[in-house]
Structures are given as C-alpha cells and as structure tokens.
Amino acid sequence: MKSTVLIAEDDTVQREILADILLKAGYQVRAVPSGREAIDSLREETRDLLLTDLRMPEMDGLDLLREAKRMRPDIEVVVMTAYATVKTAVSAMKEGATDYLAKPFDKDELLLVVERALERGDLRRENRQLRELVAADSSLGNIIGECPVMQKVFDVIRRSVTVASTVLIQGESGTGKELVARHIHFAGPRKAKPFIVVNCAAIPETLIESELFGHEKGAFTGADASRQGKFEIASGGTLFLDEIGDMRLDSQTKLLRVLQDGVVERIGSSQQRHVDVRVIAATNRDLRQRVESGDFREDLYFRIDVLPILLPPLRDRIQDLPLLVAHFREKLAKRLGRSVPALEPGVIDAMRRYRWPGNVRELEHTLEQLFILCDGDAIKLDDLPEKLRQRTQQPGQFELPAGGIILEDVEEDFIKQALSRSGGRIKEAAELLGLTYKTLQYRLKKHDIDRKSEESAVKPKT
Ligand SMILES: Nc1ncnc2c1ncn2[C@@H]1O[C@H](COP(=O)(O)OP(=O)(O)OP(=O)(O)O)[C@@H](O)[C@H]1O
Numbered sequence: 518m519k520s521t522v523l524i525a526e527d528d529t530v531q532r533e534i535l536a537d538i539l540l541k542a543g544y545q546v547r548a549v550p551s552g553r554e555a556i557d558s559l560r561e562e563t564r565d566l567l568l569t570d571l572r573m574p575e576m577d578g579l580d581l582l583r584e585a586k587r588m589r590p591d592i593e594v595v596v597m598t599a600y601a602t603v604k605t606a607v608s609a610m611k612e613g614a615t616d617y618l619a620k621p622f623d624k625d626e627l628l629l630v631v632e633r634a635l636e637r638g639d640l641r642r643e644n645r646q647l648r649e650l651v652a653a654d655s656s657l658g659n660i661i662g663e664c665p666v667m668q669k670v671f672d673v674i675r676r677s678v679t680v681a682s683t684v685l686i687q688g689e690s691g692t693g694k695e696l697v698a699r700h701i702h703f704a705g706p707r708k709a710k711p712f713i714v715v716n717c718a719a720i721p722e723t724l725i726e727s728e729l730f731g732h733e734k735g736a737f738t739g740a741d742a743s744r745q746g747k748f749e750i751a752s753g754g755t756l757f758l759d760e761i762g763d764m765r766l767d768s769q770t771k772l773l774r775v776l777q778d779g780v781v782e783r784i785g786s787s788q789q790r791h792v793d794v795r796v797i798a799a800t801n802r803d804l805r806q807r808v809e810s811g812d813f814r815e816d817l818y819f820r821i822d823v824l825p826i827l828l829p830p831l832r833d834r835i836q837d838l839p840l841l842v843a844h845f846r847e848k849l850a851k852r853l854g855r856s857v858p859a860l861e862p863g864v865i866d867a868m869r870r871y872r873w874p875g876n877v878r879e880l881e882h883t884l885e886q887l888f889i890l891c892d893g894d895a896i897k898l899d900d901l902p903e904k905l906r907q908r909t910q911q912p913g914q915f916e917l918p919a920g921g922i923i924l925e926d927v928e929e930d931f932i933k934q935a936l937s938r939s940g941g942r943i944k945e946a947a948e949l950l951g952l953t954y955k956t957l958q959y960r961l962k963k964h965d966i967d968r969k970s971e972e973s974a975v976k977p978k979t
C-alpha cells in the first residue's frame with residue numbers, strides 16, 4: 518500500500534515542487550497552504566507522514582506538530598526550516614518530530630528523509646502491536662493463562678463483557694470463577710454500578726429468598742423492617758450467584774421467574790419491581806449431572822447456560838504454572854514492598870508434578886507461605902512443603918550400576934518398600950509409586966507378594 522504524506526507549506530511554488538517530487542516517487546500526497554488546513558485534513562483521515570514548514574503565518578509548524586501528534590499519535594512529522602532556525606528544528610525534535618530538513622535541500626535528501634521517517638513509523642507500530650499481542654496472549658486483566666484452553670476462555674470472556682446475557686462459569690474450587698466474574702463486570706458498561714455477590718451455599722435455605730428478593734416488614738417472624746433484596750441492590754449492575762448448584766429446588770423456581778420476567782416481588786408483597794440486573798452464575802459442581810439427578814431444574818439450567826465458561830483445573834494447564842508463579846511473585850513483592858526470593862531450578866519442576874487439588878488458590882497460598890517464611894534469597898527444594906517434595910526425583914537420579922540390573926527385581930524391591938511404609942495399605946502404597954490401585958494389585962500378583970507379610974518384614978533399605 519502507498520504511504521500517505523501531508524504537506525503543509527505556505528509558499529505555493531515550493532509546495533508544488535514538493536508534491537510533485539513525492540507523487541513521482543510513488544507516495545499518495547495531499548498538499549495544503551496552512552496549519553489550519555492541515556489540521557482539517559487530519560481530522561478527516563490519518564496520514565503516515567506530515568511534512569511541514571516551520572515558519573508559516575497564523576499557525577506555525579511547531580503548533581501544528583503538537584496538535585497533529587495529539588490527534589494522531591502514530592503520525593511521523595518532518596519539519597522543514599531555513600538554516601537560520603536549525604535551533605527551532607532541534608526543539609521540534611524534542612516535541613516529537615521524527616526528523617528535519619534544512620532548506621535548501623535537494624530531491625534526494627528529501628526522499629531519503631521521508632523514507633527513513635516512514636520506516637521508523639512502521640517499526641514503532643510493529644513494536645507496539647507485538648507488545649499488545651504478547652500482553653493479550655498471557656493475560657486478560659488479572660486473569661493469567663497462556664495455554665490454548667485459556668485463550669478460548671478469554672475469547673468467551675471478551676464476548677461476554679459487551680453483552681448482558683447470563684454467564685455460567687463452571688470449574689473446580691480455586692480455578693478463578695470469581696476472578697472471571699469480576700473481570701466481566703468491571704471491564705464492561707456496568708462497571709460504575711454495583712457488583713453484588715451472593716453465595717448460595719453459605720446462606721441458610723430459609724433465608725435465601727429474602728436475601729435475593731427482599732421482604733416487607735412482618736412478612737415472617739423476625740422481619741421487623743422491610744428490606745431490599747440483592748436483586749434490587751444490584752440494580753443496573755451485576756449479581757454474582759456463586760455456588761448456584763447448591764440452591765434448593767423451590768428457590769430455583771423463584772429465581773427462574775425473576776430471570777424470565779425481569780421483575781422481583783419482595784416476600785410479603787405483591788408489588789412487582791422491575792430490575793435491570795445482569796446475572797453471572799458460578800458453580801464447582803457438574804450442573805448437567807445435577808440436572809440429570811433431579812437436583813437442578815433443567816429450565817433454569819438452560820436459562821443461565823447462555824454463555825458457558827469452563828475453567829480448567831490447574832493440573833490440566835500445568836504449562837501455565839511458571840507464568841502464574843511469576844505473576845504471584847510480582848503481586849506479593851508489591852504488597853510486601855520488598856523483593857521476594859527467586860526459585861532455584863528444580864522447584865518449578867517439583868511444582869509441576871503436584872496435582873494442585875485447590876488449583877490456583879492453593880498455588881497462590883503456597884507461594885505466599887514460601888516467600889514469607891523463606892529467609893534466604895532463593896527458595897530451594899528443601900524449603901518446599903512435604904506435599905510438593907514427594908516424588909521429586911530427577912531423571913538420572915538412579916544411576917545404572919556398571920554390571921546392569923534386573924528391572925523386575927528392582928520393581929519388586931520398591932513395591933515391598935512402599936507396602937512397608939504404608940503399613941500394608943495398597944491405596945497408599947500405590948500413591949507412593951505413582952500407580953493406580955488396580956495396577957499395583959496386578960503387580961502384587963505378578964511378583965507374588967503377600968502384602969500383609971511386607972508390613973513388618975521389609976524395612977526401607979536406605
Ligand atoms: N487465571 C488466574 N490468574 C491469576 N490469578 C488467579 C487465576 N485463577 C485464580 N486466581 C486467583 O486464585 C484465587 C482463587 O480464585 P477465585 O476465588 O476466583 O476461585 P473460585 O473458582 O471462585 O474458587 P471457589 O470455587 O473455591 O470459590 C484468587 O486469589 C484469584 O485471584
């Protein structure tokens with residue numbers, strides 16, 4: 518594509534010569550006689566380069582430069598000036614001009630400077646795009662994730678921000694459901710309105726309806742004043758229904774009605790109040806399965822499952838662990854106001870092997886403890902809590918003896934040691950060996966090991 522150049526020069530002859538040279542060199546050119554007209558032109562469309570005379574009546578080149586940069590930060594500006602005002606040219610560079618041309622200049626000089634300025638612009642844009650791309654790839658706001666699954670999640674989140682449809686976020690505990698819900702609210706058009714959280718599992722069943730819909734004075738024993746429900750409080754904003762899978766069936770029915778009609782009735786009143794609330798629901802249960810078992814209304818499920826977001830457990834996106842560790846290190850350093858220890862090699866590997874049942878939350882807490890308790894300047898394998906140190910053997914730790922080994926014997930030996938350490942309990946022994954219960958059973962038979970006799974008979978060798 519042709520680069521576009523805007524020329525601002527009050528001298529008619531010079532203006533036409535410049536335009537002619539640049540046109541012939543293949544640029545798309547527009548030439549105007551004043552700063553005002555240059556601004557007008559920039560208002561209509563952006564240009565890659567502005568070539569402006571410094572001394573012009575009314576608005577001079579410096580003012581034009583500032584205004585052009587303000588309107589179009591990406592534009593490159595080259596100023597032209599007579600020898601006498603090279604000083605001014607220098608100050609123009611300080612204001613953001615890319616280069617200057619001292620008059621008189623010849624055709625080749627002009628073309629060289631213009632070309633160089635345009636190249637500089639391309640480079641700058643490319644750099645910025647790259648930076649944006651990198652930033653967008655590894656996080657969305659505070660939500661960190663680089664793996665393909667999280668990229669797909671980010672896509673749905675981005676789409677959810679701009680619309681008002683119900684979002685259903687599913688994922689194990691600690692996978693970031695509330696984090697995602699907050700992002701959707703605070704990145705969207707409702708951010709100035711309330712974000713209200715209702716934990717459906719934490720509120721006693723008898724109170725949940727009053728909590729959500731409100732009540733009038735005297736509606737039930739203990740209701741000595743009327744109260745707004747969370748739907749009313751969240752008006753114009755977002756209601757985050759956390760642990761929606763734990764809601765009782767009769768409350769589900771009432772919730773469905775509110776979602777369908779957009780009106781709430783306080784308990785003890787028949788007055789219908791219109792509410793404009795965006796609902797984001799979350800659960801760590803398998804809602805499909807709750808529907809199948811009759812514990813969750815299918816119609817409510819369909820009503821809230823408009824924009825589904827499934828957050829993967831940390832162990833299924835373990836490639837993101839180093840990124841998350843870096844994120845939490847930075848976050849904690851900021852909070853503590855000091856630098857935090859680095860991680861020795863091998864620590865991340867040990868973390869990668871762990872299953873993280875509490876997901877990102879567990880990782881964050883583990884790191885916090887490590888960083889706060891560690892008094893050296895690096896965290897070593899030995900500093901890790903027991904759960905992370907299990908099975909931290911590095912490949913190459915067991916050296917093959919010169920004369921070789923009998924693999925079957927080694928296997929038998931380790932199985933016996935595991936049984937001894939677990940007191941004969943197969944499940945625990947299997948965990949120590951990284952096997953399933955069934956596989957270990959099979960191997961016990963294969964080696965003809967009697968697990969009971971191993972409890973006391975064999976002691977670990979080392
Ligand atoms: N992808 C992520 N990037 C950065 N931080 C995360 C991410 N996921 C979770 N966290 C952090 O982990 C912690 C737990 O997240 P959150 O409370 O959103 O989890 P949850 O899914 O709602 O858990 P629960 O089901 O137990 O309520 C928070 O401190 C959150 O900031």
Ligand SMILES: [Mg+2]
Nearest residue numbers: 691694695759
């Ligand atoms: Mg939560």
